[in-house]
Amino acid sequence: MKIYKVLFIAMALLAFNLQFAQEQEQVQEEESLSLDGGPISSQFEYITSNSGNYNANGIRYEVVKLTFIEKLRQNVLDSLKVYNKKTAELNATIAASEGTINTLENKLEETTNNLMEVNEEKDSISFLGIMIAKGTYNFMLWTIITGLLLLLLFFIYKFRQSNILTQEAKTGLSDLEMEYEDHRRRALEREQKISRQLQDELNKHKKTK
Template sequence: MLLLAVNLQYAQESNDTEKLSLDEGPISSQFDYIARRSGNYRADGVRYEVVKESNLYKLRKNVLDSIAEMNKKTGELKATIAGHETTISSLNKKLDETTTNLAAVTEEKDSMSFLGIQVSKGTYNFILWTIIAGLFVLLGAFIYKFRNSNILTQEAKQNLSELEVEYEDHRRRALEREQKISRQLQDELNRQKKSK
């Protein structure tokens, strides 16, 4: 039984060791490979690990290559981030311009030009309706004055007409009186002539 357990343990370690390598895989598995391939001994009560120097140099080279690759990726990512930050700042600038333009357009849309001055629609409507109401008041006053003047004119025409009729009557009577007096005078002159 003991032999079988040791054999299984050895077979499992050899399978794990076979999968682990310094030529491929992540750095952590390469460290596992070094740890499994290292030997150990005791001297003066201290335990020492013995690592093959070529494996150690190979691991060192792999770690440095990984660090260089990570630095390269970090540089690429920093360049990408810088590009994205430039794009974001450009987009933010355009957004600010668009927001400013939108505010100007909204203000222009919500206002109207009145005598060359920009006023809000509410103020414009107030001014417009005040002017219209004022014109209606003036129209009402004009109509009132016109009616009063028309009534006075009609009265004046009627009075004139009555006066003309009265004048005609007076003239006719005066003419009749004058004719009557002229006849009387003529009759008196004729009598005076006859009596002489």
């Protein structure tokens, strides 16, 4: 029997403690609710917990103090103002960020274009005011050099041919001059011989007279 009494007393104390703890928790919750702070949802709970109610024609009504409604209305308006202010600040931040992003994109595009121009200039050479690729420029340069070398070889060949013909012409002219001098000498000798023969004949003719 004593055991049953002890168990009964223990269960009664446990139930009392549980009920007391729930009541204390409810009191703390009610004390934490206020219209002077906290989220709007907790303020609604405060108004609901501090409002009266009655039934009429089977319909349950809540009786709320007008001051509570005015206070809640003002708190809602203040919250909306804060929200709108934060929204405006966020929109301004977003706009500034978009402006910064656009500026960075423009600078990136400009840098990319400058890099491409530098690469083109590095891979190109200005020829007569025209930018030409190095490969094309080298091809043109070596083509011109090859053409000039071919022209030089052609002129050297023609010069040598002309020199050979000139030497042959000089040799032929020298031989011709020698032949002419030999012919002139023989003609002179024949003329002198004829003159002597003519003079001898004249002398013979005078003697016969």
